[in-house]
Amino acid sequence: MLHRPPSHSAAIGPGAVPCLALPTPAALEQRQQLGAAQAPSCGAEAFTVDPAALAGGQPRKHTQYPYVTGTSVLGITYKDGVLLASDTLGAYGSTKRYKSFERLRKVNDVCAVGASGELSDFQYIMRLLEELSDDDFCMDDGHHLKPHEVHSYLCRVLYNRRNKFDPLWNSIVVGGFYGGKPFLGTVGMIGTNYTDEHVATGFGNHLARPLMREKHRPDMSEEEATALMHECLKVCYYRDKNSINKFQLAKVTAEGVTISEPFALETDWNYKLFANPAANAPGTW
Amino acid sequence: MASALPMRAQVPSVGGEHRQHASWSPYDDNGGTVVAVAGDDYCVVAASTRMSTGYSILTRDKTKILRLNPKCVVASAGMQADMETLHKMLHMRHVTYQFNHRKPMSCPATAQLLSNTLYYKRFFPYYTFNLCAGLDEEGKGAVYTYDAIGSYERVGYGCQGSGKELIQPVLDNQLKAASPLVLPQQQWLSSLPLEQAVDLVKGAFVSAGERDIYTGDDVEILIITKEGVRTDRLELKRD
Numbered sequence: 032m033l034h035r036p037p038s039h040s041a042a043i044g045p046g047a048v049p050c051l052a053l054p055t056p057a058a059l060e061q062r063q064q065l066g067a068a069q070a071p072s073c074g075a076e077a078f079t080v081d082p083a084a085l086a087g088g089q090p091r092k093h094t095q096y097p098y099v100t101g102t103s104v105l106g107i108t109y110k111d112g113v114l115l116a117s118d119t120l121g122a123y124g125s126t127k128r129y130k131s132f133e134r135l136r137k138v139n140d141v142c143a144v145g146a147s148g149e150l151s152d153f154q155y156i157m158r159l160l161e162e163l164s165d166d167d168f169c170m171d172d173g174h175h176l177k178p179h180e181v182h183s184y185l186c187r188v189l190y191n192r193r194n195k196f197d198p199l200w201n202s203i204v205v206g207g208f209y210g211g212k213p214f215l216g217t218v219g220m221i222g223t224n225y226t227d228e229h230v231a232t233g234f235g236n237h238l239a240r241p242l243m244r245e246k247h248r249p250d251m252s253e254e255e256a257t258a259l260m261h262e263c264l265k266v267c268y269y270r271d272k273n274s275i276n277k278f279q280l281a282k283v284t285a286e287g288v289t290i291s292e293p294f295a296l297e298t299d300w301n302y303k304l305f306a307n308p309a310a311n312a313p314g315t316w
Numbered sequence: 317m318a319s320a321l322p323m324r325a326q327v328p329s330v331g332g333e334h335r336q337h338a339s340w341s342p343y344d345d346n347g348g349t350v351v352a353v354a355g356d357d358y359c360v361v362a363a364s365t366r367m368s369t370g371y372s373i374l375t376r377d378k379t380k381i382l383r384l385n386p387k388c389v390v391a392s393a394g395m396q397a398d399m400e401t402l403h404k405m406l407h408m409r410h411v412t413y414q415f416n417h418r419k420p421m422s423c424p425a426t427a428q429l430l431s432n433t434l435y436y437k438r439f440f441p442y443y444t445f446n447l448c449a450g451l452d453e454e455g456k457g458a459v460y461t462y463d464a465i466g467s468y469e470r471v472g473y474g475c476q477g478s479g480k481e482l483i484q485p486v487l488d489n490q491l492k493a494a495s496p497l498v499l500p501q502q503q504w505l506s507s508l509p510l511e512q513a514v515d516l517v518k519g520a521f522v523s524a525g526e527r528d529i530y531t532g533d534d535v536e537i538l539i540i541t542k543e544g545v546r547t548d549r550l551e552l553k554r555d
Contacts, residue, residue: 224396
């Protein structure tokens, strides 16, 4: 295999992973062509300064707030796997900018992730994960990252970026099924993470998790779990203005990962309190 | 989670108008309380298992105790991500210590290591409030209490985290121990029998659970004696 600097080491930061691999003959030849006298004889890359740090003499700026964002991601475990759910909106502030952005992705046969927060950061994170699964695929030894390893990896990446004061602005849900057991975990933009039988990011933690706490059982059937998930999505859609009625559901079981086509849920806006929200709140209009 | 409910920042713009957008802090307080009581030949260590952010509960079952070996544990409250990093670091150092010295790290050694590890990040501290507890080389109970940047002291009992204002005075009152630094030396280990110490810790947590919203769900209790580590669990209110 040709030497290729992995970008997931770049996520941790320069110098974090010593690049001491023996250079391939091709790489050595290339180095001679460049006449890089400064290159260390061990074959590692010569020290360079991040060009972004020098550009225009301006100090490098970090993300200070998110631009295109996704709202809540929900996850529950059930009898033979986990379900993840989210809508497909990429919002630019309060503008519904991208209406078919798939925020649930497959990592490998045992693991899927869903993300809320800055969507460009999520695309970068997916690139890191794809690189890891590509390496697993190339090794061709049947090994792949287990769900808790993916979760642990993402925790470290997000925590390291917050340590650099350059956070990846996401809350990520990791769902998986391995060794006959469902796995469900989440991690926030500063690295705060936990695993539970049900998780939700953002508004979902306020709107959906009370429902989950009331109705979730770890031994639910797929039908029951799907029904609960639909109910949670509906509540989030009713009350979260940065959401749309176009959802996806990811299922991870022993059979693998399936991510549904986008679908809509039937909503009813004729509830009395929807029609007259001021009825029980005198003084409002 | 920090991004779950971003703080709103008022940023003055050129026109003098105020623009609102999400801002972030590298720190978050996930709450939780840890308590340790040392006796003549035992040490009781307890930690609540609730993990919160703001007024939300994130999960009801997250351990705050790192069990390094049968004679030494570290319990931490504060920010979960920093706590996990600190625990991973201490665990790794403990493994390499065992490779180098062919024995588990003693409690006083772990206490010094924890202090150094915290002070190493003096200018971007771990937002954690720690207790190091276990048995010292003589088999006596040992509790070390810390601030976030590594100042530490050996004490007879200690409490850290969101419930410390509620629990510490109760322990002071019940255990009435002098500082181990006071001269002439006084009895500073808890003189309570083990079972009474466990009951005291349980009672303290039940009371803290009534008034502190960040203490609740469950309490994980480790009872460290020369025979090994026994675990107990206390259910608190889940409200």
